[in-house]
Amino acid sequence: MDIYLLGFNYQTAPLEVRDKVAISRSQLKQYTAAAGGLAGVAGAVLLSTCNRTEYYLACNEKERLKSVLLEFIRDYSGLSLETLSRYSYERTNRQAVLHLFRVSAGLDSMVLGESQIMAQVGEAYEVACQQGTTNKVLNGLFQRAVQAARRARSETFIDRYPVSVGAAAVDLAAQVLGRLQGHTVLVLGAGDTSELVLKHLVANGVATVVVANRTYARARLLAAEYGGSAIRLDDFLKYLACADIVISCTAAPGYIIKPELLQPLLAERQGRPLIFIDIAVPRDIHPGVGMLPGVVVYHIDDLQQVVCKNLDERKREAIKAEQIIGEETDNFCQWLKTLSVAPVIKALQKKGQDLVTRELKRVLPKLASLSDKERKIIISLAGSLINKMLSTPIINLKAACQDEQVYGYCDALRYLFSLDDEQAAIKREEVF
Template identity: 45%
Template structure:
């Protein structure tokens, strides 16, 4: 028995393969049921996002479990088996736990340390729970992954450093204004980068949005997204007076904001503090504007320096997060190893107890009438003999369960100490020592009429 993970992500497969292997929200329930119809699979969770599809499963055998899941993906997607094997990765045992913990902590994401994936891991687990697709091992693995994901972010701050150009602009704005609540932004140009930067600023408290673009219709469309105001391009300087932050990203081949005009605008607003962010190449804002009183001017290189420095911070935080993850992997592996030998230990103790009771009954029947004191001594001696005989194999088995050779020692203990005749064990013990655990009972769940929105 083992936990395995089979999947694809942005690093291992092109988008045309990832999209074929992805699961829509409505298909996940049926996919979980189909996986659990396979005898080798005891419990499973499917994570399906924009950049990854991964199936985590508790299986009775590693090789057949991985092959079964790959076959399931092949039939689901229509991708040839050879291509499934080429593009998917597979992990087993502690490597599965390490991979999931890294995913939950954002260490395996396209954007190092991103936060959305933790919610996606949680949603995937909750959906599997809802459909009775998890067992004890899978539930423990995912609960620990969610805890590790939170701990990695809290203790390392890996998600606290902006690593996108648009969000770096927000970080610089916070350094200048501290609190962005109630501030206003003038967006020059209606392209994607301007839109993203404005979106981040509004999310951080900016309330007034003014958009100016050579195409007035596009300015209107962008302003409408933020409940803002569109203005004609030839009225630009008039509205500069009202702005605290200016974002400029146009396709102009000359300066859009020039120093003389900006100087006149500031002269009418003595003491005004204004931040200008020039994302355009070639630049939209005359560099001389940056030397005017009260002006902070940043160009694309300044923002890229912020991103580069923050990325280094995230990489340092990732090293700390990896240390947290390794501790968690060891903890899960220890728990898992013990769980796998518990049936053998239980069967061993039951067998020892049955021998003790049988031989006690036989001996007491031959000894005739005994005083309560003598009877107590004999019973105590029998208990002590059985406990001492079992103590070493049980203790050693639990120790060896934490090593890669655990299954070998488990089998050796069963062959050395448990009876060959299965009739000497009850049904649960026979299945346990034969490595045939029963799945938790799963009633077919009625499918909801409609589902809430989930992973993306």
């Protein structure tokens, strides 16, 4: 059995193509089930995010699958077969495994090392399980893809350096304050960047967050989602007395914080420093604000330097993560090869267990004087002996899966141990 991948991503296809081949969350179940029913497909998992749509299929005839799959995508996307073929990519077997493991670890993402993709891979697999379109091969593939991503994240720091301006602003705030717990942050603006800032503030344990926006309804909605409070943008000056840091990211056409507005309020702070982080373009904070006593202002250029530095750090960590993903890919491919001999191993273990059960039934009645504890020891010993006796041949058989001689070894085991031919049948098609 082969693993076949066909996909479109931000590296190979323009946005207008990605838009049309993308599958929404509400459509994912329907299209996963449909892909699983295509001719020649034994299993299907569909991964569709803002930057990629990928079909992972288990099949027996991968050579004929591309045309079948492209026709399927043509029917729902409205794109021509020529366009789909031009902007798609294929991977098979080991290369498909490596690709998925790299995707799951964030190594193939537009934002290197981003962590959201691991959850998206898990969700795609969960939908396929619900639709009954997975099999043993795809189960192992996606379970190990998530495991590989977790290992890459736990053994490297690839996702611990903020590479978005919003995340970098929160990271800077935490550095300035020492920690965010117990502090109040005022966020000016309620757009996408503000939402990202709020997400990272909450993740870092900020005590209190206040959202100010011209459209009050939007401020309330965003504040409620992240456990904060909302105010109108015109009222934000009243809250500066209690704020420790102000992160400003409005879409205002000019400065909304000027020295003459701020100066009268500084006395209310009783000498407490006030930190501004201005990530708006154009800037929200007048350059003169940074000249006021007790006020420090950071601009987006300061954060861009942090982002560039952090991206370099992620690239260094990515080298380590790639090594881990390579190891996990090898481990999975080795496991996949052992599926071909799994029936022989199962039959051998059953033969051993049947022997233990039969002999215990024969011997134990003759040892009526034994205590319950002694009987349990003998039963445990018998099982342990047979497991240890079979352990070495099973380990060696798995190791031999890389070699065509493995089939000869299986034949020998079937003959020597009189294994049931049907139970111990070798699934040669499982090996790629």
